[in-house]
Amino acid sequence: xxxxAGKRALVxxxxxxxxxxxxxxxAAAGAEIVLTYFSDRxxxxxxAAAVVAAGSKATVLRVNFADDGNTAAFLRELEAHVxxxxxxxxxxxxxxxxxxxxxxxxxxxxxxxxxxxxxRVMQMLTAADAAAPRLRDGGRIVALSSLGGDRAIPQYAxxxxxxxxxxxxxxxxCVDLGPRGITANVVSPGLVMxxxxxxxxxxxxxxxxxxxxxxxxxxxTPDDVAGVVRFxxxxxxxxxxxxxxxxxxxxxxxx
Ligand SMILES: NC(=O)c1ccc[n+]([C@@H]2O[C@H](COP(=O)([O-])OP(=O)(O)OC[C@H]3O[C@@H](n4cnc5c(N)ncnc54)[C@H](OP(=O)(O)O)[C@@H]3O)[C@@H](O)[C@H]2O)c1
Numbered sequence: 001x002x003x004x005a006g007k008r009a010l011v012x013x014x015x016x017x018x019x020x021x022x023x024x025x026x027a028a029a030g031a032e033i034v035l036t037y038f039s040d041r042x043x044x045x046x047x048a049a050a051v052v053a054a055g056s057k058a059t060v061l062r063v064n065f066a067d068d069g070n071t072a073a074f075l076r077e078l079e080a081h082v083x084x085x086x087x088x089x090x091x092x093x094x095x096x097x098x099x100x101x102x103x104x105x106x107x108x109x110x111x112x113x114x115x116x117x118x119x120r121v122m123q124m125l126t127a128a129d130a131a132a133p134r135l136r137d138g139g140r141i142v143a144l145s146s147l148g149g150d151r152a153i154p155q156y157a158x159x160x161x162x163x164x165x166x167x168x169x170x171x172x173x174c175v176d177l178g179p180r181g182i183t184a185n186v187v188s189p190g191l192v193m194x195x196x197x198x199x200x201x202x203x204x205x206x207x208x209x210x211x212x213x214x215x216x217x218x219x220x221t222p223d224d225v226a227g228v229v230r231f232x233x234x235x236x237x238x239x240x241x242x243x244x245x246x247x248x249x250x251x252x253x254x255x
Contacts, residue, residue: 002029002230002231002233002234002235002236003029003030003234003235004026004029004030004031004085004086004230004233004234005029005030005031006030007026007030007031007032007085007086007233008031008032008033008034008081008083008084008085008086009023009026009031009032009033009034009084009085009086009087009088009233010034010035010036010078010081010084010086010087010088010121011023011026011033011034011035011036011088011090012035012036012063012065012088012089012090012091012117012121013036013037013038013090013091013092013144014033014035014036014037014044014047014060014090015035015036015037015038015040015041015043015044015046015047016040016043016090016091016194016195016196017192017194017195017222018090018144018189018192018194018222018225018226019035019047019088019090019091020043020046020047020050020222021221021222021223021225021226022088022090022222022225022226022229022230023035023047023050023051023058024047024050024051024054024226025223025226025227025229025230026086026088026226026229026230026233027050027051027054027055027056027058028054028055028056029230029233029234030055030056031056031085031086031233032056032057032058033048033051033056033057033058033059034058034059034061034078034081034084035047035048035051035058035059035060035061036060036061036062036063036074036091037060037061037062037063038062038063038064038065038091038093041062044060044062045060047060048060059081061074061077061078061081062074063091065091065112065113065116065117065120066093066109066112066113068112071117071120075120075121075124078121078124079124079134082125082134082135083132083133083134083135083136084125084134084135084136084139085135085136085138085139085140086139086140086141086142086233087121087122087125087135087139087140087141087142088142088143088144088229088233089117089118089121089141089142089143089144089166090143090144091113091114091117092113092114092144092159092196093109093110093113093114094106094109094110094113094114094158094159094162094199095107095109095110095158095159096155096156096158096159096199096200096201097155097201098154098155099155099157102157102158106158107158107161109158110158110159110161110162111158111161111162111165113162114159114162114163114165114166115162115163115165115166115169118143118166118169118170119169122141122169122173126177133180135177135182137180137181137182138180138181138182138238139177139180139181139182139183140182140183140184140232140233140237141170141173141177141182141183141184141185142184142185142186142187142229142232142233143166143167143169143170143184143185143186143187144186144187144188144189144225145163145166145167145186145187145188145244146159146160146163146188146189147188147190147246147248147251147252148160148163149163149164149166149167149186149188150164150167150188150244154202155200155201155202166186167186167244170184170185170186170242171184171242174241174242175242178241181238183232183237183238183239183240183241184241184242185232185237185240185241185242185243185244185245186243186244186245187225187228187229187232187244187245187247188244188245188246188247188248189220189224189225189246189247189248190210190214190219190220190246190247190248190249190251190252191206191207191210191219191220192219192220192221192222192224192225193207193219193221194222207219210251213251213254214248214249214250214251215249215250215251215253215254216249216250218249219249220247220248220249224247225247228245228247232245
């Protein structure tokens with residue numbers, strides 16, 4: 001069991017299934033949790049209850065990362081909850097449709113929620129004018145990507161590009177913050193049966209392909225992802241940085 005007692009974690013997108021599993025897992029290891037939601041207040045409350053049941057403390061904040069003004073207000077609110085030790089950038093949204101049908105609004109929404117969100121939070125956490133570090137030395141940054149972040153998936157250009165941008169930012173954070181003992185990594189799950197799949201017009205086909213191509217005997221669960229995130233947040237992973245860990249039961253190893 002990893003020990004995160006005394007640590008404080010911000011988990012964005014804590015109302016969703018993977019976010020909830022991450023919050024619960026970090027809480028069970030002793031971390032205090034600050035979680036965000038966008039539209040699912042009940043989902044956020046359920047996550048907060050799970051954190052408390054795991055023996056820790058939860059604070060729930062609302063943010064719409066697609067709205068600059070709202071994001072700025074959220075970051076001001078977050079100032080009452082720093083310093084942090086862990087940032088899990090998990091919130092995601094995006095428009096899934098053929099590349100030729102994408103318009104600026106689709107592109108900008110996907111980029112804002114999936115990539116610019118991490119940039120903005122990190123701007124706040126590493127602001128040079130802060131009286132004290134807002135992300136402590138020895139801290140952890142984990143960002144959730146997906147297979148479409150480093151390969152072409154039908155109808156996934158906007159989301160895939162946003163995940164690729166996010167992963168590039170993570171690699172740069174690894175270099176910039178490494179001297180402070182802060183690590184930055186990407187966790188890229190295979191298909192996980194969450195409500196996010198409802199956004200895919202071809203979801204049945206995606207599920208069939210995932211089942212057929214995954215060497216492991218089952219698909220990835222939110223708890224599988226949360227376990228890897230918790231490991232990356234632990235002392236055991238102090239020298240893992242700038243990496244993308246695929247949590248996909250071997251899917252990406254198949255030719
Ligand atoms: N499910 C999969 O197959 C899969 C595979 C690979 C990677 N991932 C990644 O894993 C992460 C979690 O996925 P999930 O399946 O748990 O997704 P999910 O259930 O759809 O949850 C997404 C989370 O992001 C939040 N969010 C959505 N739009 C937002 C906005 N405009 N501003 C702020 N927050 C916003 C949602 O908040 P509300 O619900 O409160 O609106 C929710 O908490 C994502 O980064 C996703 O890309 C998922």
